[in-house]
Amino acid sequence: MMRQDAEIMGMLASMIAPAVELYLIENVDKVRLENENRRLKSALRRRFKPANIIGNSKPMQEVYTLVGKVAATKATVLILGESGVGKELVANAIHYNSPSAEGPFIKANCAALPESLAESELFGHEKGSFTGALALHKGYFEQADGGTLFLDEVGELSLTMQAKLLRVLQEKKFERVGGARPVQIDVRIIAATNRDLGEMVQAGTFREDLYYRLNVFPLTIPALRDRGSDVITLADHFVTTFSAQNGKSVKRISTPALNMLMSYHWPGNVRELENVMERAVILSDDEVIHAYDLPPSLQTPQETGTALNGPLEGRVRALEYEMIVEALKNTNGNVGEAARDLGVSRRVLGMRMERHGLTYKTFRTARLHSVKQ
Template identity: 55%
Template sequence: MEFRCKKAGDECYGVKELTLLSEISQRLIQTKELKNDLSVILELLVRHLDAERSFLTIFNRQNSKIYIEAAYGYSSAQQARGKYDLGEGIIGRVIELARPIVVDKISESNLFLNRTQQELKSKDGKDLTFVCVPIIEESQVTGALGLLRLYNPYITKDENLYLLSVIGSLISRVVSSKQEQMEELEALRQKNQELQSKLDDGQRPVNIVGNSGKMRDVYSLVNMVAETNSTVLIRGESGIGKELIADAIHYSSKRARNNFVKVNCSALPDSLIESELFGHEKGAFTGADSRRKGRFELADGGTIFLDEIGDIPLSTQVKILRILQQREFERLGGTETIKVDVRIVAATNRNLEEAIEKGEFREDLFYRINVFPLYIPSLRERRDDIPLLVDHFIEKFNKRNGTSVKRITTSALNMLMIYSWPGNIRELENCIERACILTTDDVIHSYNLPPSLQTADSSNTQARGGLMYTVEQVEKQLIREALTSTKGNIAKAAELLSVTERMLGTRVKKYEIEAWRFKV
């Protein structure tokens, strides 16, 4: 009579187990390549037991996360999605409780999270059994070994668990070594992030608030150009803080101890601008009762900041061009040539290229001042900095007005994040000052903000980009708040937002949000 094993078909199931354990032992003895060999062991496990898939997870004690370290039968994308918190799903529970779990039919189980988005039945539609055992080394759980095999009623739970537990014991030292490597790498990564954060803070001028990616790029450029004597042209919209950037350039330079003279060119009438910039001799014009030094002469040895240089009349532009070329000029009504050692930092919110085409700005002067152009992003382009700016202004007005405003509500902050800010930081500052005056409970509420923010119609400042743009801004703010509440923990933030960790990770990558910055 022909014998047929109910557990394994033609071949005896016990022989298969012994053969598998023998091959795994030989692999561990003969090789030193940890990660690759673990994958080979998983492949042996699948083939000998006619299983579908197998995987090995490692518990990272640095961040209490569980990762799939090696797998067989999973795509690289599926393997990358295999991340779990301690106690989350079957794998999280196995590691947290240090106890194995067997699920006879995963398609009928609510505990099976299917984070890797795999098929819950075999290719021919048969049920799959999930076996997961903890890997323990010196009484410490280092990871878990999992196997998905065809459901077989003749194979008991104890038999499933015993075999995987034995294999787990064989590879426990290898897994422990891998755990240590992973944790060391995580520790180095966190240390690198901390050092990078400190480096970024060190580059940031003390008089400027903002830590967004675009502003960090600006700080880097400021630090590089400050050490030189090159002419700088600061460009950007009105109200973005161009004067603060000019301050940072001067006070970070070798000229910091010398004069820093500021001139608002748009505020000076055409009839007086030459006298203000270059000075005048006694009797040069009616009312010139004495000799007067100009701003360039006063800035000798230091820096002169020409704000709104695009508004200077053409007749004056010629003289400024001469100073840039030869560092000399004559006072109005005088004949003595005065030489100066002055660095020029200019700023404008005008499109100088268009002004050149219209004949309103000299092309040769543009090329002289455009040695080191520095573009400052508008507040719309650096919305990540709005919460920091709001806190800064609240503190500023508390000191100025003797108030004690403590915070701003989430709904009010959301309105600030969505608004398009045509007046940039200056408008935000005015908005917060008004809100600090109107609040009656030391908290800024949405109804304390100007009507223009609440309707976005009174000043024609509808959110640019329509509905999708507005939705994205709200989504970004909700993600930032969740990351702040969970101290940068993606998994907990996803739970707070009622979305999957994968969905949140996609959004974080899309909006270029650096989750590690929210860790404290």
Template identity: 65%
Template sequence: MTDTAAFPLGVTLPGDDFSQCGTGECRVTLLPTLYRLNESISTATDLAGPLGLVLEVMQRDLKMDRGTVTLLDRRTGRISIHDSFGLTEEEENRGIYSLGEGITGKVVESGTPIIVPRLHEDPDFLDRTGAHSGERGQKTAYLCVPIRLGGRVLGTIGGERRYLSRRLLKQDAEFLAAIALMIAPAVELHLIASVERLALEQENRALKHALKEKFHPQSIIGNSKAMMADVYELIEKVAKTRVTVLILGESGVGKELVASAIHYGSDRAEKPFIKFNCAAIPENLAESQLFGHEKGAFTGAMAQHKGHFEQAHGGTIFLDEVGELSSTVQAKLLRVLQDRSIERIGGRGPIRIDVRIIAATNRDLAQMVAEGTFREDLFYRLNVLPMTVPPLRQRGSDVILLADHFVASKSRAYGKDVKRISTPALNMLMSYHWPGNVRELENVIERAVILSDDDVIHAWNLPPSLQAPTADSAGRSVGLDEKLGSIEFELIVDALKASNGNVAAAAEALGLTRRVLGIRLQRHGIDFHDFRTARRHPEASAG
């Protein structure tokens, strides 16, 4: 084997002298170092401590000029320098290899150590870092050993210096191999944690992006004047500010969706959005949940707890049903709005917070102030920019847009193929007063999808509360011609809906000529333009 060839550990080289350390650097003295390294690995909480000690030993005790620890990213196949000495930061950043590339890549690919007695003469030496520029002709040796665990190669330990004794070169390679074996479990844990952390960060970014898209104002269903003027325009304007918003409206109108749209449309979209239902938490727990507590502040406080305001730092907190807060919590909330600080239960001082507050209620807070059940000063602090979400009964054709959206989403959820709502069912939906608003409509459509036996939701699939008696059924009998005309009307309307107002396609679906269908459209007073595409968002949120 020539001087410039790589050779494995365990091979006796010509000229080796095993009776003594030729340079006086006997490695027997390193046994206490191995013990210290093992102790460092067993008590370390991360990889920085053990690797720092490894590199220190290589530089101080093995008298190496340069040393590196590389790690393999199994997802990309990229090998990069994780830590080093003797390299600048720029040189370290350039030390990136692929499997089988250069000496480092070959060690990772094969899982076997490589010793190169004359580094600059080896054809596999790439000098990827650029640290050896101008060093050609030097007789520097290079040792590279794999970090292996359970047959898997995790990275390498590499070091270089000039050796006069081949025996010492071989001993140092064996010493590095022993160190690599010791630190392998810690390296494995580090790689697992890094991969999981990266995956979680990527997932978190994807979820935040999805939420931002879902709760964008354009994704809230509805094109009624009440929504366009009173909600969408305000959301766009308010989202760009940090003003406190009070969302008013009946239960079930979608106040939480509006709050979400404001947060995800603001410059705080990447920060936390914390929701708190003031009516769902008992009075004795609300204070702790909102403002947190210190360990031992009360019976059962076994550890320090950060409240929702601290958790929302930098982002937004949404206080739903704010009118249900007790007088004690109202006083503390007022302090947050005034001073932008909170104090944990049992705490010793205020904690500064940066939180945007969006509150919502279905109650008349002004009336509560008059009755003395809600603090007047808190009301004016919350009522900086009030926004009223209209009830569903005032949103006209939005009922149909929402119903179509719920039909599509519930059909997917239950694995059904319901495609549309029949005209009589639509008429029933439009004539109902919807005391439960959007939430009630969603429940009604979910029930109808479950009960539907074909691809259509019929009037009989709707609950009894929508089955209001008609003038015909209550007052007079209906003749055959009128019944047939009603059925014809429904069939024509359904065909126009299915064809998106295309008269030719509707006529073909009904088995009629376009001319005959045109006559019947006139007879029933139907305008096919009414069935052209409206503003719909099949994947949008309901609000």
């Protein structure tokens, strides 16, 4: 009898074992994915802390203060600023330091939404609601439920979509395209634009009621040209980043290159600076970013110190100036040694130093500002 019981138990065990194994595998995977999800969210929170947004200028310190205050709330935020100033980075910082940080952060680029698909992309659609709707689709609002929806370039929405957006913001619910059942959501809205919405309201191209609904907590990100020495801090950061990515060892930015970076007006803001420094790192043949590694847009008479000379003359003067400065820095202001390094006589070097307004005393009494690792 005991033998029969043992055989029955063995048979039952062999039948149950695969199901138990599958259950354990599924739960182990589930726990692993949950742990990975928590780790990634923790990493994102660390990455997008306000303190990790680069810049120490007074305008940026004011931005950090405002981000710290509004992040702790669920208030709607309207981020204003020119293209390339880092509005999305600020939106990330707000979300990952908010009570909804564990929820999703969904970005909707309003400028990239075709008018015919905008409603479906924002609010979703039901299966069969139109030709090609083969399955139920959850829109950006539904995807962001329990978290934050970042409406980038909100000023590009049509008046029709503005009306639909206003209704959702007011009622916190919507219907999918082709659907009749309201979908309730709990979503924080962060909108951003590089346009003047006040002027658009006056022109009749942006709804006034939507403007006031979005403009609960306006946050203006300063242009790079208004951030002073942040240009150098950011340039240094980009040099470090792109050096690592390209397997190069660029240690610093030369003084003439720094002067050019500081003099330029940066119409493309931080995004343009990032592109400029990536190009410079690629072009660099030694451990220094030189003035001639920067693009022609920075090689203008105003930046190089020339008056009305042509572009070639200006670049030649800029290169000569940089080479003299580097030689004087390397020799601690010893004009004789600098002249030997440059392959010219002491008298010729003295004349050229005078033409550029340079004096050896500068290089003996203090080190010129440079960016080092």
